[in-house]
Amino acid sequence: MKGVASFRRDFEPWNDGSARPFIQFDNLTKRYGAVTAVDRLSLDIYEREFFALLGPSGCGKTTLMRVLAGFEEASEGAVYLEGEDLAGRPPYRRPVNMMFQSYALFPHMDVAKNIAFGLKQDGMGKGEITDRVAEMLTLVKMEGFATRKPDQLSGGQRQRVALARSLAKQPRLLLLDEPLGALDRKLREETQFELVDLQERLGITFMIVTHDQEEAMTMADRIAVMDVGQIVQVAPPAEIYERPASRYVADFLGDMNFLPTTITSTKGDLATMEGEDGTVLKALNPHQATIGRNAWFAARPEKFRISRNRPVAACNVLQGEVWDIAYLGDLTIYKVRLGDGTFIKASQLNRDVMADDPITWEEQVWLHADPQTALVLPA
Amino acid sequence: MKTSRFTVWLPYLWLLIFFLAPFALVLKLSLSEPAIAIPPYNPVLTWEEGIAGWWVDLKRLSFENYRFITEDSLYWKSYLSSVWIATVSTLLTLAIGFPLAYGMARAPRAMRPVLLMLVILPFWTSFLIRVYAWIGILKKEGLLNQFLLWAGLIDQPLTILNTDVAVYIGIVYSYLPFMVLPLYANLEKQDATLLEAAADLGCTPFRAFWTVTWPLALPGVLAGCFLVFIPAVGEFVIPALLGGSDTLMIGQTLYDEFFKNRDWPVSSTVAVILLAILIIPIVIFQRLQQREAGA
Amino acid sequence: MNARGWSKFNIASVVLGFAFLYLPIVLLIIFSFNESKLVTVWAGFSTKWYAQAFANQGLMDAAWVTIRVAFVSASIATVLGTLAAMALARRTAFPGRLLFSGMIYAPLVMPEVITGLSLLLLFVAVDLDRGMTTVTLAHITFSMCFVAVVVQARLAGFDRSLEEAALDLGATPARAFFSVTLPLIAPAVAAGWMLAFTLSLDDLVIAQFNSGPGATTLPMKIFSQVRLGVTPEINAICTILVAIVSVGVIVSSIALKRQEVQRQRAQRLAAQA
Numbered sequence: 001m002k003g004v005a006s007f008r009r010d011f012e013p014w015n016d017g018s019a020r021p022f023i024q025f026d027n028l029t030k031r032y033g034a035v036t037a038v039d040r041l042s043l044d045i046y047e048r049e050f051f052a053l054l055g056p057s058g059c060g061k062t063t064l065m066r067v068l069a070g071f072e073e074a075s076e077g078a079v080y081l082e083g084e085d086l087a088g089r090p091p092y093r094r095p096v097n098m099m100f101q102s103y104a105l106f107p108h109m110d111v112a113k114n115i116a117f118g119l120k121q122d123g124m125g126k127g128e129i130t131d132r133v134a135e136m137l138t139l140v141k142m143e144g145f146a147t148r149k150p151d152q153l154s155g156g157q158r159q160r161v162a163l164a165r166s167l168a169k170q171p172r173l174l175l176l177d178e179p180l181g182a183l184d185r186k187l188r189e190e191t192q193f194e195l196v197d198l199q200e201r202l203g204i205t206f207m208i209v210t211h212d213q214e215e216a217m218t219m220a221d222r223i224a225v226m227d228v229g230q231i232v233q234v235a236p237p238a239e240i241y242e243r244p245a246s247r248y249v250a251d252f253l254g255d256m257n258f259l260p261t262t263i264t265s266t267k268g269d270l271a272t273m274e275g276e277d278g279t280v281l282k283a284l285n286p287h288q289a290t291i292g293r294n295a296w297f298a299a300r301p302e303k304f305r306i307s308r309n310r311p312v313a314a315c316n317v318l319q320g321e322v323w324d325i326a327y328l329g330d331l332t333i334y335k336v337r338l339g340d341g342t343f344i345k346a347s348q349l350n351r352d353v354m355a356d357d358p359i360t361w362e363e364q365v366w367l368h369a370d371p372q373t374a375l376v377l378p379a
Numbered sequence: 380m381k382t383s384r385f386t387v388w389l390p391y392l393w394l395l396i397f398f399l400a401p402f403a404l405v406l407k408l409s410l411s412e413p414a415i416a417i418p419p420y421n422p423v424l425t426w427e428e429g430i431a432g433w434w435v436d437l438k439r440l441s442f443e444n445y446r447f448i449t450e451d452s453l454y455w456k457s458y459l460s461s462v463w464i465a466t467v468s469t470l471l472t473l474a475i476g477f478p479l480a481y482g483m484a485r486a487p488r489a490m491r492p493v494l495l496m497l498v499i500l501p502f503w504t505s506f507l508i509r510v511y512a513w514i515g516i517l518k519k520e521g522l523l524n525q526f527l528l529w530a531g532l533i534d535q536p537l538t539i540l541n542t543d544v545a546v547y548i549g550i551v552y553s554y555l556p557f558m559v560l561p562l563y564a565n566l567e568k569q570d571a572t573l574l575e576a577a578a579d580l581g582c583t584p585f586r587a588f589w590t591v592t593w594p595l596a597l598p599g600v601l602a603g604c605f606l607v608f609i610p611a612v613g614e615f616v617i618p619a620l621l622g623g624s625d626t627l628m629i630g631q632t633l634y635d636e637f638f639k640n641r642d643w644p645v646s647s648t649v650a651v652i653l654l655a656i657l658i659i660p661i662v663i664f665q666r667l668q669q670r671e672a673g674a
Numbered sequence: 675m676n677a678r679g680w681s682k683f684n685i686a687s688v689v690l691g692f693a694f695l696y697l698p699i700v701l702l703i704i705f706s707f708n709e710s711k712l713v714t715v716w717a718g719f720s721t722k723w724y725a726q727a728f729a730n731q732g733l734m735d736a737a738w739v740t741i742r743v744a745f746v747s748a749s750i751a752t753v754l755g756t757l758a759a760m761a762l763a764r765r766t767a768f769p770g771r772l773l774f775s776g777m778i779y780a781p782l783v784m785p786e787v788i789t790g791l792s793l794l795l796l797f798v799a800v801d802l803d804r805g806m807t808t809v810t811l812a813h814i815t816f817s818m819c820f821v822a823v824v825v826q827a828r829l830a831g832f833d834r835s836l837e838e839a840a841l842d843l844g845a846t847p848a849r850a851f852f853s854v855t856l857p858l859i860a861p862a863v864a865a866g867w868m869l870a871f872t873l874s875l876d877d878l879v880i881a882q883f884n885s886g887p888g889a890t891t892l893p894m895k896i897f898s899q900v901r902l903g904v905t906p907e908i909n910a911i912c913t914i915l916v917a918i919v920s921v922g923v924i925v926s927s928i929a930l931k932r933q934e935v936q937r938q939r940a941q942r943l944a945a946q947a
Contacts, residue, residue, distance in 0.1 A: 071838055091841040103838035108857045116844030117853075152940040171844065388769055390758035390818065394777040397815040399859075401792035404799055416870040479691030482684035494688065496927055501695055501924050505876040507893050512698035514904050515705060521714050523703060555695060613785020615879050620900060631785045637791060647795070650788045661783055 011221060012045035022047040022205055023068065023173065027077035030063050039229035050199050050206045052216035057227035061209045065175050069098045097171035098159045101178040105150035105163035112146040136164040142293060146244060149296040156187050176208040180215060192218045206296045213253045225249050242287055247377055257344050259297040263289050270272055271376050273297060277340050282315040283374035295311050299374040304346035306334055306359060311368040318344060318367040334359065398501040409444055409647035444648040453632065454649065458656065464543065465611035468550035472602065472607050475551060476558035484566035490551060495563065502556045508621050510549050517545050541623035549617040558603040565599025598671055605664040629653055689907060706909035730825040731909060736895040740875060741808060743891065747813035748870035754814065756863055762822065763829035770845065781819040781906025789816055790883030797884065806885030812884045813874040820873060821866035828862035868926065872919060
């Protein structure tokens with residue numbers, strides 16, 4: 001999509017009509033009794049992609065992953081790996097490995113035996129196994145820990161061993177179920193970058209399941225946002241953030257302000273609309289909302305500029321009173337109450353240290369957002 | 380993970396053959412007539428005549444044994460007496476078990492595992508031996524009477540062995556661990572700050588016990604009571620060794636009917652009715668356990 | 675609960691409770707060393723009743739029968755009970771699951787007289803002579819249910835993803851069971867075997883119904899002798915049984931405890947690292 005940069009290399013197989021998908025979910029449905037966990041879902045994932053399934057707990061993302069790993073059977077539809085239907089193939093005969101949320105390290109085996117477990121199942125020779133285990137330990141920087149038992153490791157070390165174990169068999173596809181969920185914040189940030197680096201070096205397709213938007217945004221080439229068994233949007237992180245397909249996606253990733261409006265005119269990419277109090281608003285209209293329709297005017301807090309004086313602009317100008325201020329260090333968030341009682345959140349980057357005359361509580365302020373940064377979303 | 384079918388059908392088949400089928404035989408036999416033969420009954424359903432034969436046989440089934448049992452007072456007195464003895468013993472076990480479990484739960488943390496093991500240990504040692512041990516204590520010239528005479532508390536030895544009192548003692552003693560374990564499990568995990576909160580709100584320790592600890596302990600109390608009551612009703616060894624000739628317990632009545640009178644159909648009938656009586660507390664107990672597990 | 679309030683009342687109830695639990699067994703043991711034939715009058719220390727018990731051929735035969743029956747039935751019951759526990763814990767839906775779980779739990783609360791009687795009727799119906807085989811079959815049937823319950827409790831607290839990880843890494847279900855599941859539930863399986871063994875060792879009623887000539891078990895022998903009167907010889911044999919079981923239970927629980935302590939120490943080390 002134009003206007004949204006792809007940050008990582010020239011890697012966009014999903015825009016390449018000739019690229020063949022590596023994994024294909026075709027109209028997949030999974031029911032548990034009366035509950036439908038995954039509902040007629042179709043999705044293509046490409047080779048070497050770092051793909052993230054993002055959604056709240058219970059949205060079906062883990063089920064989708066377990067169907068792919070072979071722990072659950074599809075009720076309807078199919079999963080293809082390089083065009084081959086995986087139905088009926090048990091987990092131990094799939095070229096797919098998984099890193100479990102609990103890590104699932106075998107407590108009765110030491111680190112080396114854990115990593116060697118999958119290799120032994122393949123009947124690999126002893127010497128070869130030893131070499132591969134050493135190689136994997138180096139890969140995850142755990143060289144000195146071969147003879148430790150899992151309960152003698154810290155959380156971060158366990159995570160590394162689990163990763164090494166799932167990579168040891170050189171799978172075509174690695175599934176990661178909330179891989180960083182058990183780590184503390186600082187370690188999580190470090191590990192995110194390491195995982196991306198590792199994936200690029202090994203050239204393996206990664207599919208990660210997470211409920212943490214930051215995790216998905218940092219690591220993934222593409223994110224699929226899920227809600228009650230269906231995919232709501234699949235796109236690269238920047239597109240998901242800047243061009244959310246619906247109010248649900250916009251709410252799930254980051255903060256978004258919404259104002260109810262009616263479309264009055266459209267021109268090119270842009271639509272003009274009228275707020276409930278007659279304010280003229282203008283925003284990008286990717287969903288082609290037509291004149292007379294009700295729609296949301298949506299803009300993220302950082303898109304608003306806050307000032308004491310009325311900005312010189314014909315549209316997207318809002319006036320209100322500062323209701324609350326949250327100082328976060330890097331950012332300051334203003335909660336502004338408009339005349340009709342709705343609240344708008346606006347954030348400002350604190351580039352200057354301790355401004356002389358900062359905007360304060362109960363001041364009358366003006367807000368403005370550029371039409372190119374705001375969106376029309378279907379009501 | 381899908382475990383192979385084999386894990387199910389092997390134990391399943393075993394239980395069908397050695398648990399369910401025998402039970403069906405008991406039911407069938409309870410509807411048959413006794414005979415002087417070996418085995419001592421007239422088979423009503425026979426294998427030889429096939430399904431058609433079964434249908435003819437079905438008409439010959441009689442409720443004669445059930446009628447007999449309701450008419451002979453020995454049986455219903457045995458049932459009533461079993462339930463009565465089991466009820467009294469259960470309450471006595473609770474009265475002894477609760478303070479014990481409560482004391483264990485409030486013991487210093489380091490001591491608790493040892494105390495817990497001391498409760499479980501007798502459970503592993505032979506039931507028969509533990510009941511037998513009481514004979515030497517309770518009999519007329521036994522240790523208890525010797526002690527009481529020595530202490531001057533009595534001047535005539537008491538007759539305890541071969542009375543209902545000895546049966547109560549035997550049941551309380553044998554089943555005490557069954558009462559203490561669920562009670563301890565419950566009391567141990569009760570949050571001590573609840574009592575502190577009660578005290579903070581002006582509750583005396585005595586009132587705090589009855590308004591906080593006891594209501595929270597009720598699931599444990601019920602579990603313990605059922606675990607004692609259910610096996611006590613069908614108890615055989617304790618009345619056989621410690622009870623007297625006038626102690627009536629249905630387990631022993633069934634045993635005697637079978638081994639002394641050699642009336643297999645009637646003892647089967649006694650078994651069926653005993654089970655029918657026990658079904659009620661068993662089902663209640665199961666429900667309670669499930670609710671506990673669900674909570 | 676907190677240790678803060680260990681009152682005198684609490685201490686007294688614990689002390690009295692344990693005195694009640696242990697005094698009879700202690701007295702039984704003391705009087706097994708009594709010189710006199712009268713079990714209740716102390717007449718000096720002697721081990722002659724032990725010698726006499728060991729010289730009693732009938733008693734020794736019964737002990738041998740009991741140990742063989744207990745060993746065989748406990749071993750088979752452990753296999754069947756573990757399979758049953760796997761089925762209950764892992765297979766949430768199969769035809770007749772309710773009946774199956776009912777049959778696992780029912781023998782736990784079934785009065786022994788009924789279990790004994792019903793199995794006897796089965797053996798008579800199929801014309802199987804009563805003896806060691808029938809006692810063993812009967813003991814397998816009720817003790818496998820105890821094993822199933824013990825093992826199932828362990829499986830319930832077992833992280834399923836460990837088995838899934840094994841499958842994911844290429845192990846077939848059978849290999850996953852033997853290399854991951856079984857080593858991890860081994861303590862429960864061992865406890866199940868011990869429980870089955872002692873249940874068989876203890877059983878009187880079911881053996882009484884299902885045993886035949888030449889297959890008198892020790893509890894049967896003790897029971898018939900006790901009905902004739904209390905003798906120091908019986909005290910001696912009971913003391914030996916109590917000693918064996920107590921040592922077994924205490925040793926295995928200390929071993930478990932030590933394992934647990936080592937595990938915790940390792941974890942503390944890891945936390946510091």
